[in-house]
Amino acid sequence: MAEVQLKRKITLRRKEKPAEFTFDGLLKVKLLWQSKTDLDLCIFFKRKDGQIGGVFSSAFRQKKSDLGSLSEFPFMLHKGDEAEPAPGGESTEQINIASLNEIDTANVCVLNYSKAIDGEEVNFAQDSGRVEIQSDSGDYLEVLIDASESGHVYHVCSIKNNEGINSVINEGVVMDLGTAFEKIPGFSLICE
Numbered sequence: 669m670a671e672v673q674l675k676r677k678i679t680l681r682r683k684e685k686p687a688e689f690t691f692d693g694l695l696k697v698k699l700l701w702q703s704k705t706d707l708d709l710c711i712f713f714k715r716k717d718g719q720i721g722g723v724f725s726s727a728f729r730q731k732k733s734d735l736g737s738l739s740e741f742p743f744m745l746h747k748g749d750e751a752e753p754a755p756g757g758e759s760t761e762q763i764n765i766a767s768l769n770e771i772d773t774a775n776v777c778v779l780n781y782s783k784a785i786d787g788e789e790v791n792f793a794q795d796s797g798r799v800e801i802q803s804d805s806g807d808y809l810e811v812l813i814d815a816s817e818s819g820h821v822y823h824v825c826s827i828k829n830n831e832g833i834n835s836v837i838n839e840g841v842v843m844d845l846g847t848a849f850e851k852i853p854g855f856s857l858i859c860e
Contacts, residue, residue: 679810686828686835691803695765699778700758701797701813708781709761709799711744712854713774716829722854723763725749728781729858736763743767744774768829775839775852776824778813784820784845792822792842799824801836811838821848821855 678687689695699709710724723736723744735746743766768774776799780790797813811825819842827836848855 678808679812680825680836680838686837687809688833688835689801689803689807689809690805690834691765691807692805693766694804695768696762696800696802697765697776698760698762698800698802699797700760700800701795702758703795703797705780705795706782707759707761707795707797708749708779709746709763710777710779710858711763711765711774712777712852712857713742713744714772714853715770716772717770720854720856722857724858734857738764738766741770743770768827768834769832771827771829773853774827775854776811776827777848777852777855778822778824779858780820789818790820791816791818801825801827809836811836811840815840815842817842819843819847820845821852823848823852 680687701707708725712722714720721742723742723746724734726732726734727749736742736744738745745764747762783790792813793816799811801809813822813824821843823839823841825836825838849859
């Protein structure tokens with residue numbers, strides 16, 4: 669019988685070097701959290717040609733195209749804004765990625781939309797959340813959403829594609845809407 673080994677789960681901490689990963693067909697970016705808060709998973713990106721874009725819930729702008737597509741650019745698809753129960757009582761939202769070839773940087777963000785609209789304080793550490801990135805080649809990366817600073821946007825991690833080499837780095841930055849508008853390419857798409 670052949671000896672088989674599983675790749676270990678890697679939890680990325682802040683200030684660590686990027687973790688490289690491979691995938692051939694599908695990369696799953698999944699937000700999981702344990703509170704009753706309605707969190708939204710978004711990916712905002714900068715293409716290699718400098719254009720910006722994003723994949724996020726169609727509820728933001730009432731456009732189904734905001735969910736993306738796996739068969740044409742951006743080769744990312746948001747699975748919908750209905751938080752689905754996962755094992756252990758967690759809620760989950762997911763974005764699938766079929767290709768990163770045209771992407772320079774994809775910024776994985778979590779937004780507390782309802783509290784942002786109501787102007788309420790947000791502490792993401794209280795939601796017991798994390799983002800899991802799973803590749804079809806067996807890579808399994810996890811980034812905890814554990815910062816206690818106040819803000820409505822959590823820039824969880826960035827995914828880079830540098831000449832075919834994919835990597836992810838823990839950003840772990842909490843910011844207000846104005847800062848996210850200025851610093852995250854594509855975030856402006858969901859702002860007035």
